[in-house]
Amino acid sequence: MEVKTSLLDNMIGVGDMVLLEPLSEDSFLENLQKRFDHNEIYTYIGSVVISMNPYRSLPIFTPDKVEEYRNRNFYELSPHIYALADEAYRSLRDQDKDQCILITGESGAGKTEASKLVMSYVAAVCGKGQEVNKVKEQLLQSNPVLEAFGNAKTVRNDNSSRFGKYMDIEFDFKGDPLGGVISNYLLEKSRVVKQPRGERNFHVFYQLLSGASDDTLRKLKLDRDFSKYNYLSLDSAAVNGLDDAANFRTVRNAMQIVGFMEDEVQSVLELVAAVLKLGNIEFKPESRCNGTDESRIKDKNDLKEMCELLGIEQSVLERAFSYRTVEAKMEKVSTTLNVAQAYYARDALAKNLYSRLFSWLVTRINESIKAQTKTRHKVMGVLDIYGFEIFEDGDNSFEQFIINYCNEKLQQIFIELTLREEQEEYVREGIEWTNIEYFNNAIICDLIENNQNGILAMLDEECLRPGTVTDETFLDKLNTVCAEHQHFESRLSKNSKFLTDHSLPHNCFRIQHYAGKVLYRVEGFVDKNNDLLYRDLSQAMYKANHSLIKQLFPEGNPAKVNLKRPPTAGFQFRASVGTLMKNLQTKNPNYIRCIKPNDKKASHIFTDSLVRHQVRYLGLMENVRVRRAGYAFRQAYEPCLERYKMLCKRTWPHWRGPAREGVEVLMTDLQVPAEEFSYGRSKIFIRNPRTLFFLEERRRQCLEDLATLIQKIYRGWKCRTQFLLLKKSQVTVAAWYRRYAQQKKYKRIKSATTVVQSYTRGWQARKLLRELKYQKRCEEAVTTIAAFWHGTQARRELRRLKEEARRKHAVAVIWAYWQGLKVRREYRKFFRANAGKKIYDFTIQRIIQKYFLNLKSTMPSMSPIDKNWPTRPYLFLDGVHTDLRRIFHLWRCKKYRSQFTEEKKAVYEEKLEASEIFKDKKALYPSSVSQPFKGDYLEISKNPKYQKLNSAVDEKVLLADVVNKINRANGKGTARIFLLTKKSVVLADQKTGQVKASVPLPDLSSVSVSTQTDGFFALRLKEGSASAVKGDFLLSSEHLIEIITKLHRVGATTADMEQLNVDISDEFLVQFKQDKVCVKFIQGVPKNGNSVSCKRKNNRLLEVSVPTTP
């Protein structure tokens, strides 16, 4: 819900002076002070904002504040400059009304700061975008540039604007800024050459010398030391809180953003430097022979440097400082300048140079910031013009006169527009209106600007008049012309009233301005108004080889010599003020009245007299009175009803009808006297602040009551909510508990029921079971009885049938025997006595015949190993059948043998012999049966490797193989070639083929082998034989069966040799040299994956582990 606020909320003092009660100057000041003390620097008078200078930064200009005031009604929040800026901006954007913001106040009151705040607020709330932001930035950055060149430290303000500034910011229909135009008014150029005590020249001089780089200064022929320049006052060159060097950088940066080209900036700085140089040119008098005094330049160095900077021929400028040429009616007269005139000329040149440079800067900035499109613009003008200036000691001069004239005009426009606006509003709202008396300062404006006898006109007339013209003659003229004017005072006027007024010196006149009396010293009026620059100087400047200088002094162009005097300063100012006023009148005015709280530039000090003075001359009291003359307060019906509707039961809390009727009901109900307010078309007008305060007070009370009511309702609501919550929880808890209890009870009942049920069911089931069992028993008994009965019946029947069958059989047998007996008796006479034997033989023959035929067809194959044989048909054929089988086998073996070649025969013989030796004696044998005996496994005759070995053996090799010779020491084997010939056994080295041992076969006594599956064999030598010296050989071979068989065969087939003994035993002795070693074979699991392993157990025992025979 949007919370409607009002300026009336949390007010310190009163936020709007119109509401001040009672209204007096004291209460006005008191209110201002009270607010100022509470950091409320802004106060309204209706729509006018009074701004007090806080002289310190307050946290009320933050982006958050901008957001707070954005799009809010003027009176919605506490007074702020942002509210005014927002109001102006919105009515410009939404109602298409051109606006002007008039900021007035005396020097140091905060006008420039206020104008910047307005601009920054508008920049913050208006549209965004790259182009728009650039425009905004250029508009904002024009400020530092103009402040550097146009502001100076004065005794009243460290950053005093020494020119008037009016800036038109142009917006498109959406409210986005398009550009702007700046107008400047009367720069206080006298400051360039002379500054009052405690003040400074324009900031730019100090900024340049402090902030420029050494290189730049060298180029500009400048020295960083301020004291080297006559035009710079030294006593206040450094200002507290002002960093000239940093500001110089800011200005350079701002110039770049605004769009100054680098060479333009350089030219500007050259001109600034030239002014400083100019101030250093000094003159000395020189008498001429004709008695006149002439001036000479003392030291030409500065002149030279300046001429170099500006590209001016030194002699030309030197001459311009020495002579003055006056042209009149085609005549040219040259006069020499004395020292005073030379100084005058120098200063005039410096002032002109600077002020023209300033004007050029404004023009140049305008060029950059001017709106690019030609579409119709809405305009917001911001006027930051010098405030009313009164020097108390009467040191007011031409400048103050001009400034005060300008303020006079502004006051006039202020009165006019404020009243007009007020009156227009009453008319608009249809309120009856009677004219209000107020002081109209038009009469003072007339005194100054009247074309016939106005002071400015008199001054111009004096300046243009031939003959001797001095400030005194001007004063005389005023004394005659204006003597009767009620706002003009002078000692010498014909108005006898002032003849004895000693506060009015003779060389002064006094004007009663709307803001107070100001004493003007006439000295310098004529000169300043003339603002003469000798033509020789402007021509010298024009000749400069410097484009900017040339541009600044167009009148120096010899081709365009204009003998007409240039318009006077006063005339120019009057004209520009006139234009300004016309411009302002076309716009909707918004006023910011700045007030300076003290003279010390200090925060927290409120000097009553100073503020009172400003309140007076700014006409603020009048402003309030004018505002209150009609109605002190007005408010649109909607917000009014919104704010006070709680005061009447009929309008609270909602009023459904039109707001105006609601307000009428409200007022009637509150019994506010009818003369205290009026109903306008859209607003209610309240005549007296008292009425407003009455409403406010009632509202405050009502708010308290409402607050109590709200509190009450809230508390009630809270308690009720709490109670309901508790109740709800209690119900929930109870429900849960009941549920739990019921559940428990139900479970108990359920389980009890189940138990009872189960018992009942069990009982019923048992009962049923009993019945069923009984039934079944009955049925079984019946069945058994029936079965027994049937059995008895059946057995009885069976017995009967069997008896019957036996009888029948017996009858049949008896009958058969009887028949047989009868037949045999009958046929005995037809058969021989041996017929039975014949039948028997015939039958036997027939059976044998059938047996043989059958055997023929089922005969097995011719393979001797085929074990098939048909079965015998009759038991009596058993012997024949076995014999026949043996005969057939022998026959087919013979048939098989008859196919053998001699070699095959020999092989089989060997195999047969092996069988005879080993079958059923050595477990290795069965595996050797299928292996053919190859004999020469090494192919020794063909293998070139064994050529030598082959040649060493002269007999035919019967067997050649690699065997392992077992080493007695460790049981390990060494590979040896084993050769068997008909005569000897040869052992040779496997690698070299070298013969290691050759044993003649007759030297062998026996061979020992184990019964196991191993390949170990010991060749045992006959004792006493030649070979026995080395001892027996313990060898192992994969072809053990073949080797032993062959060895055995050789012995059998050789005539002069005994047949070799083959010992098959698991333990035998082997003669190793002298020792006999027992070789023992055990069944076990050989290690290291070997099938057989031999291990030396001790000196006398070698143990060979052989895998267990399966």
Ligand SMILES: Nc1ncnc2c1ncn2[C@@H]1O[C@H](COP(=O)(O)OP(=O)(O)OP(=O)(O)O)[C@@H](O)[C@H]1O
């Ligand atoms: N709103 C503000 N907040 C803080 N300081 C302020 C404010 N307004 C003014 N000042 C202070 O007061 C000084 C003078 O203000 P400013 O230059 O705006 O005065 P001015 O009215 O423009 O004077 P002049 O007529 O001499 O130009 C500022 O430099 C600043 O220090």
Ligand SMILES: [Mg+2]
């Ligand atoms: Mg200023």
